[in-house]
Amino acid sequence: MQNNVRQDRITGSRRFSNYFWTFFLFIGGFSFLLAGLSSYLNVNLLPFANPTELIFIPQGIVMIFYGTLSLSLSIYIVLTLIWDIGSGYNEYNKIENLVKIVRKGFPGKNREILLTYPVNNIRAIGIQISEGLNPKRIIYLCLKDERKIPLTPVEQPNTISNLEDEAADLAKFLDLKLENL
Known part of the structure; x- marks a missing residue:
């Protein structure tokens, strides 16, 4: 389990x-x-x-x-x-074949944000790395309909090796390919 x-x-x-x-x-x-x-x-x-x-x-x-x-x-x-805006978790469930992305938003009727995607609708795990004044190092869930859902939190950029390790580990867990965006 x-x-x-x-x-x-x-x-x-x-x-x-x-x-x-x-x-x-x-x-x-x-x-x-x-x-x-x-x-x-x-x-x-x-x-x-x-x-x-x-x-x-x-x-x-x-x-x-x-x-x-x-x-x-x-x-x-x-x-x-x-x-605690933006906190939550990403759940990858092989039993139900679902990926759930849960976040807290601002108070109101839509405070809990829940995104659910079947694993068979996911094309790949993507990594975007851009350097410069505002560096971006983000792991994406790339869907078959060309949408890209960010999985990493907004914070100080992670090291490139840690980001690649996390993305490779996730791609291996979900049995998906890893691609550079």
Whole structure:
């Protein structure tokens, strides 16, 4: 039974980088907001600076705008962390001849995303590797109708050798060919 079902866990938004950016954006946004309010109220709300010397129009307004924008973005990232957007698993089941891709989305009636494909509709396992400023290293499920379903999570690029090993292992498990995209 164990040799016929394989399940790969997918990490969603709960990654170190999201925690880091949430903290950074919250502290920066809160500081900018206090600086803008200090320039408007002529009361120093920041203990480490004196933003009362700023002229409210245009500097104070810009500080309030950037602070509000940064705080809003940090709240959005916190919500994606709480909801764990993008997490889930890929299940490859030889007994049922199915591949299931399960992910968590945003709250609502379609929160659980479930994609199911019969193994006989899968043409191959594909690998796409592109280098440069925005490198891509992705494993795809290539269907017979020419659709390509990504199987790897969105994160820092995996090493090429690890990606090739994962893809080869999956192709061998599903008895499919491996192709370069």
